[in-house]
Amino acid sequence: MGQGVKSSYTVMPEGSITTPKGFKAGGLHCGLKKTTRHDLGAIVCEVPATAAGVYTMNVFQAAPIKVTKESIQAGGLLRAVIVNSGNANACTGKQGEADAYEMRGKFADAIGVPAEQVAVASTGVIGELLKMDRVLGGIEELPARLAATYEAGDDFCQAILTTDLTKKEVCVSVIIDGKEVHIAGASKGSGMIHPNMATMLGFVTTDAAIGGEALQQLLRQVTDLTFNMITVDGDTSTNDMLVAMASGLAGNSELTQAHPDWAAFADALRYVCEVLAKAIARDGEGATKLVEVQVRGAVSDDSAQAIAKTVIGSSLVKSAVFGADANWGRIIAAVGRAGQPVNPETVDIRLGDIVTLEQSRPVGFDEDAALEYLKGDTVVIHVDLHGGDGTATAWGCDLTYDYVRINAAYRT
Amino acid sequence: MGQGVKSSYTVMPEGSITTPKGFKAGGLHCGLKKTTRHDLGAIVCEVPATAAGVYTMNVFQAAPIKVTKESIQAGGLLRAVIVNSGNANACTGKQGEADAYEMRGKFADAIGVPAEQVAVASTGVIGELLKMDRVLGGIEELPARLAATYEAGDDFCQAILTTDLTKKEVCVSVIIDGKEVHIAGASKGSGMIHPNMATMLGFVTTDAAIGGEALQQLLRQVTDLTFNMITVDGDTSTNDMLVAMASGLAGNSELTQAHPDWAAFADALRYVCEVLAKAIARDGEGATKLVEVQVRGAVSDDSAQAIAKTVIGSSLVKSAVFGADANWGRIIAAVGRAGQPVNPETVDIRLGDIVTLEQSRPVGFDEDAALEYLKGDTVVIHVDLHGGDGTATAWGCDLTYDYVRINAAYRT
Numbered sequence: 027m028g029q030g031v032k033s034s035y036t037v038m039p040e041g042s043i044t045t046p047k048g049f050k051a052g053g054l055h056c057g058l059k060k061t062t063r064h065d066l067g068a069i070v071c072e073v074p075a076t077a078a079g080v081y082t083m084n085v086f087q088a089a090p091i092k093v094t095k096e097s098i099q100a101g102g103l104l105r106a107v108i109v110n111s112g113n114a115n116a117c118t119g120k121q122g123e124a125d126a127y128e129m130r131g132k133f134a135d136a137i138g139v140p141a142e143q144v145a146v147a148s149t150g151v152i153g154e155l156l157k158m159d160r161v162l163g164g165i166e167e168l169p170a171r172l173a174a175t176y177e178a179g180d181d182f183c184q185a186i187l188t189t190d191l192t193k194k195e196v197c198v199s200v201i202i203d204g205k206e207v208h209i210a211g212a213s214k215g216s217g218m219i220h221p222n223m224a225t226m227l228g229f230v231t232t233d234a235a236i237g238g239e240a241l242q243q244l245l246r247q248v249t250d251l252t253f254n255m256i257t258v259d260g261d262t263s264t265n266d267m268l269v270a271m272a273s274g275l276a277g278n279s280e281l282t283q284a285h286p287d288w289a290a291f292a293d294a295l296r297y298v299c300e301v302l303a304k305a306i307a308r309d310g311e312g313a314t315k316l317v318e319v320q321v322r323g324a325v326s327d328d329s330a331q332a333i334a335k336t337v338i339g340s341s342l343v344k345s346a347v348f349g350a351d352a353n354w355g356r357i358i359a360a361v362g363r364a365g366q367p368v369n370p371e372t373v374d375i376r377l378g379d380i381v382t383l384e385q386s387r388p389v390g391f392d393e394d395a396a397l398e399y400l401k402g403d404t405v406v407i408h409v410d411l412h413g414g415d416g417t418a419t420a421w422g423c424d425l426t427y428d429y430v431r432i433n434a435a436y437r438t
Numbered sequence: 439m440g441q442g443v444k445s446s447y448t449v450m451p452e453g454s455i456t457t458p459k460g461f462k463a464g465g466l467h468c469g470l471k472k473t474t475r476h477d478l479g480a481i482v483c484e485v486p487a488t489a490a491g492v493y494t495m496n497v498f499q500a501a502p503i504k505v506t507k508e509s510i511q512a513g514g515l516l517r518a519v520i521v522n523s524g525n526a527n528a529c530t531g532k533q534g535e536a537d538a539y540e541m542r543g544k545f546a547d548a549i550g551v552p553a554e555q556v557a558v559a560s561t562g563v564i565g566e567l568l569k570m571d572r573v574l575g576g577i578e579e580l581p582a583r584l585a586a587t588y589e590a591g592d593d594f595c596q597a598i599l600t601t602d603l604t605k606k607e608v609c610v611s612v613i614i615d616g617k618e619v620h621i622a623g624a625s626k627g628s629g630m631i632h633p634n635m636a637t638m639l640g641f642v643t644t645d646a647a648i649g650g651e652a653l654q655q656l657l658r659q660v661t662d663l664t665f666n667m668i669t670v671d672g673d674t675s676t677n678d679m680l681v682a683m684a685s686g687l688a689g690n691s692e693l694t695q696a697h698p699d700w701a702a703f704a705d706a707l708r709y710v711c712e713v714l715a716k717a718i719a720r721d722g723e724g725a726t727k728l729v730e731v732q733v734r735g736a737v738s739d740d741s742a743q744a745i746a747k748t749v750i751g752s753s754l755v756k757s758a759v760f761g762a763d764a765n766w767g768r769i770i771a772a773v774g775r776a777g778q779p780v781n782p783e784t785v786d787i788r789l790g791d792i793v794t795l796e797q798s799r800p801v802g803f804d805e806d807a808a809l810e811y812l813k814g815d816t817v818v819i820h821v822d823l824h825g826g827d828g829t830a831t832a833w834g835c836d837l838t839y840d841y842v843r844i845n846a847a848y849r850t
Contacts (some may be wrong), residue, residue, distance in 0.1 A: 084774040085775075085782050086770055086782050086798075097750060117767060117770060117799075117800065119798070128743060152767025152768070152771065153770075154800075194791065208721070220775075259754060260672070260752070261752055261753065261771060262776070263771065264759075264770075264771050339672070340672070340673055341845070345841070346845060346846070348846045349846025351846065354565065356564070356630075358498055358529060359496060359498065359676050361672040362497035362674075370499070383565075387529075388530075426842060429758055430839050430841075431754075431758065431760060433761070433837075434763065435763055
């Protein structure tokens with residue numbers, strides 16, 4: 027998917043999740059965060075949008091995951107998603123469930139839609155009950171803040187952040203049936219990031235007309251190539267959730283795999299999710315740079331994915347990148363422990379354009395040039411196994427003092 | 439193994455790898471390390487010892503692994519093992535192999551034994567050729583340094599260290615057939631530690647009489663409960679190797695599983711390997727404390743092991759322990775992503791004696807007491823799943839600023 031398809035989408039630098047027709051958004055500070063940063067936000071669609079979701083595979087799933095699954099399964103349609111940060115509402119038992127249902131019901135009432143057409147998401151600390159008086163106060167105020175403007179989209183993007191330093195959003199347009207279709211997204215990181223079937227919080231809006239089942243299948247496929255290919259710290263959250271909503275207001279004929287523009291739409295959605303996923307990796311806790319691992323020559327794409335994720339997840343590789351140390355020995359050690367078929371005699375490794383290993387033998391390279399390259403804000407590690415046609419790309423970040431600092435005292 | 443057996447071994451605080459009858463050891467500085475610390479060592483047995491080895495499962499296996507496998511397979515007997523630190527002789531191609539064979543041959547000549555009765559081990563930086571002139575110079579000097587004293591054993595223990603801060607050794611005695619049998623061990627860590635079928639370097643000497651096959655099987659079983667249950671950073675080395683040598687000089691009748699004292703011997707060997715494994719975890723790169731994870735109530739021991747290793751390997755759990763933050767939410771998130779059957783409603787978590795979660799519900803606890811406990815030099819995390827009889831224990835360490843510092847500039 028996306029491979030070999032000429033990109034037909036256009037990036038809209040001023041676009042946001044409110045650009046697709048039919049969507050408003052907003053955000054505000056209701057009092058869950060200790061600072062005055064936004065901590066409650068919503069996206070609302072003026073018509074029932076076909077919806078799809080992918081969720082964490084963690085055995086311990088937070089209360090909002092249960093509520094959102096129920097909403098999307100009820101009729102496959104969503105009018106809104108309500109999100110809080112500062113508290114994950116995870117491991118909070120029956121009270122946590124009741125709180126998530128109350129968030130859904132109260133926000134549905136506030137905007138005049140059925141409760142089962144509202145999704146709920148939460149992110150933040152695990153194991154503490156939501157301060158529901160603050161949440162409900164925020165829900166009363168929120169409808170008046172909703173707008174289809176860039177600023178309102180920005181408020182939403184801010185409201186879903188926790189330890190993230192930057193908001194994460196993207197918008198593209200793509201021509202379907204000669205109509206301009208928009209796809210936009212917002213997401214947040216930035217710790218407990220090793221998505222397994224989903225990521226932390228991600229939201230995609232589009233005005234494309236597309237059936238719920240087709241959207242669900244496509245979202246799953248795209249997730250496997252994007253959000254499921256990033257890691258910050260190897261930990262999978264209890265609250266991972268990616269929700270897509272399609273208003274259908276662009277006026278195209280319904281997208282299915284048989285539609286002549288299916289590939290263009292799929293490629294545009296993949297781009298949106300890839301931008302959001304890479305933004306999460308680059309803004310990983312404590313990170314100073316984005317690291318990309320490109321594997322080729324594996325026996326299969328699945329095998330390449332496993333190897334790419336092992337390399338990108340290695341604490342030793344991540345520390346070496348932080349220190350701008352061209353320590354390819356750690357890269358090959360990670361390749362070799364991925365549990366995949368690898369010929370130990372035929373591996374090439376490049377850091378950007380700098381060849382360090384060819385056919386598994388060290389190549390003399392310019393250490394100063396390597397240092398300069400590794401000091402940049404993006405580092406690409408190329409691994410060619412010369413063992414087949416499998417390829418994969420994974421994204422992550424470096425391991426830094428700040429990662430330890432942030433996580434040594436997260437609750438306090 | 440060891441479960442339900444009353445311990446019949448006695449720890450010998452002044453014992454070392456030279457305590458079992460028939461063994462000498464020694465170490466010196468030959469010039470591979472930039473400091474003047476020892477970097478070449480050997481253990482020599484006065485008779486051909488039955489031998490067993492377990493090795494890294496990393497696809498990229500260093501040259502000495504190949505040579506040692508060949509030696510042990512040749513006749514199952516070893517007279518000596520020669521070890522260098524400061525250079526792993528990994529990813530060094532044909533020249534690296536030739537160098538490992540030359541180390542073996544030259545040391546065999548120097549002590550007058552057949553080359554195929556010598557094992558070789560190396561540890562240090564990957565991808566650089568050994569400075570063989572220095573190694574060979576050291577091999578000439580080494581025989582004169584070999585002795586059966588505690589000090590000579592200490593020289594060996596020092597010679598195998600890399601970033602380790604402390605040497606790791608242990609010695610026990612156990613009565614077999616009314617005879618005093620000794621088992622001793624030495625090991626080194628302290629990064630790239632996530633053993634998969636073996637560990638970094640470990641050496642066990644014993645004067646027990648035991649056949650090669652029985653020793654190999656037992657060593658494998660014990661490794662799975664000890665060295666394979668530690669992690670420092672999730673990375674598996676190219677040089678992991680554990681070698682055991684049994685001189686048979688204690689005079690017991692040959693140990694087999696049918697021997698009445700088999701369980702006592704097995705338990706003593708398990709203890710030796712557990713002490714060495716825990717010492718590696720406690721001295722993990724940058725570590726300030728030993729972390730132990732005890733899992734019970736899993737559906738099987740294998741399942742408990744997988745969960746224990748996931749918790750001990752979580753960067754978020756490790757950072758929280760460093761910060762003395764009783765963040766049990768990260769522990770349960772790790773339990774939930776281990777890919778094992780877990781009932782999300784029945785989990786208890788304790789930090790030492792401090793209950794933080796009962797039946798998956800938060801329990802109010804004394805934060806000051808928790809802080810005090812987590813500031814100690816050993817932290818035990820208890821997880822009870824209430825889902826079966828499976829138990830496991832894993833060991834690791836905290837994730838600290840110093841881990842990042844050490845690994846941001848290892849080569850330079």
